[in-house]
Amino acid sequence: MTHTPKNVLIVGAGGVAQVVAHKCVQHADKFGGIHLASRTLDKCQAIIATLAQKNLPSDAITAHSVDALDVDALAELIRKIDAKIVINVGSSFINMSVMDACIATGAAYLDTAIHEDPNKVCETPPWYANHEWRKKDAFKAANTTAILGIGFDPGVVNAYARLGVDEFFDVGSVTDIDIIDINAGSHGQYFATNFNPEINFREFTGVVYSWQNSAWQTNQMFEIKRTDDLPEVGVQHSYLTGHDELHSLSKFLDVPNIRFWMGFGDHYINVFTVLKNLGLLSEKPVTLDDGREVVPLKLVKAVLPDPSSLAPNYTGKTCIGNKMRGKKDGKPSEIFVYNVVDHKAAHEEVGSQGISYTAGVPAVAAAILIADGVWDVGIMVNVEELDPKPLINLMNTMGLTTRIQDDNGDRLLEFS
Structure with a gap:
């Protein structure tokens, strides 16, 4: 399969984002430019600084400051850096706004957890129907891929x-x-x-x-x-x-x-x-x-x-x-x-603990599968709607083995 590297934007600057950043750089041949964005630029720069500690090039990622709840500002950043894949590992309060920015720009969307309304706890099930699934038609109309919940659990x-x-x-x-x-x-x-x-x-x-x-x-x-x-x-x-x-x-x-x-x-x-x-x-x-x-x-x-x-x-x-x-x-x-x-x-590998590791590695594996065209389906899906074999095979080479x-x-x- 012919591979065309695609620019990727990581949204978030916590422990999972650090794993994602390290894994994206480890597999930089699968991506074009790698970018990291959060409201707090210092947090992005701190993650980038950890790359050198693991003998990875610290200039492989570019840091940006953006409010992910500001759809227009995030869409502007996506266009500016020509990101084709957005890995959302910020707070699950921002899922819907990041989705809207991806719909507007045609960038593929990935997240690792379900959307949360700050004012509600344990909404009526199924929870996806309250938020993410309402965007299904919009992603389909935009011919844009969205893969929901591609951490470990969910994912x-x-x-x-x-x-x-x-x-x-x-x-x-x-x-x-x-x-x-x-x-x-x-x-x-x-x-x-x-x-x-x-x-x-x-x-x-x-x-x-x-x-x-x-x-x-x-x-x-x-x-x-x-x-x-x-x-x-x-x-x-x-x-x-x-x-x-x-x-x-x-x-x-x-x-x-x-x-x-x-x-x-x-x-x-x-x-x-x-x-x-x-x-x-x-x-x-x-x-x-x-x-x-x-x-x-x-x-x-x-x-x-x-x-x-x-x-x-x-x-x-x-x-x-x-x-x-x-x-x-x-x-x-x-x-x-x-x-x-x-x-x-x-x-020792990425500077984060195992919980963050299990959430971050699958998101990068899914981004690689999108970049390679294997999971670039042009619609919104949950993970169980996709062929699991390519994911499991790829993760076996990335530090998450399945037994x-x-x-x-x-x-x-x-x-x-």
Whole structure:
């Protein structure tokens, strides 16, 4: 396949953006110019400075200052640098404005998380229908590609789900997909979140939605627990949690039960519960005695460690994957498709911890697949609507290897 390098714009300047920047430079032959933009130019320049620490050329990326909520300003930047691919790894509050700028300019759009309305928590499912999917017709009319949720979860786990349904079970026989996200690492802090605290806490303060018996079921956070013995991280507890990927997988895969489970330690649960019960995780403003307004959640965010600061001291591993059940050759069958990342190894390679690594690498892999024309579909899609094999093969060469446990043992998953 003939490859024409395409200029890429990375929007955001947090831990995931740092991974994306490093991976884009590592694969610079797949791109033309590489650009990094955020409201704060200093944050972009700080990420660029980390390239030299990893023996990468610091002049490979150009930094820009832009307010991503200003559609006209962002579109102007996209045109100025002739970006053909935009990787949105900023706050999920900006998804819709970045989308509008891509529609206006014809640049392909990628993000790693579902859009959030700052004034709403846990909207009516499916969440994509409240925001992103409303832009489907506009992307189609513009013949412009948008790939939603191409981090790890959502993202790679969506590809795992598609792969399982298509390749490892009898047609129409899959009954259960359990997505399990375990971070068995330690950052050494009394309490911290692995990415933006404001986004992190919002996931856990509302209703827990899961897809069961082909319908939405509601539960409370930390109400339902499971225990698994997982590769490299051992016996781990996780809790039924609402999450992005359920809201597209329930639409695009004919599977009656799709659940998301996230691991939490007792200490995290205790601190979270106190903060929530005190009202400190509310997104609604409160009035102080002097008449000033403050949003409790933003205050908590301000006093917690910056997630990007956790990376140097992070130890341990993550294990994220899909346990899937159905029938193979008419007999009950179960598989586990998964990835393991070491926090220390991620930091040594790109200067970020493993959570950021798992989110950033797939976005760059998808950008390469768009640049190569493999995933440049000219419409808006979720990951499970695409062929997962090119993604898995490419990630295997980029630091995120996929393995499978089934009746044939535990092995690397790759496709010829």
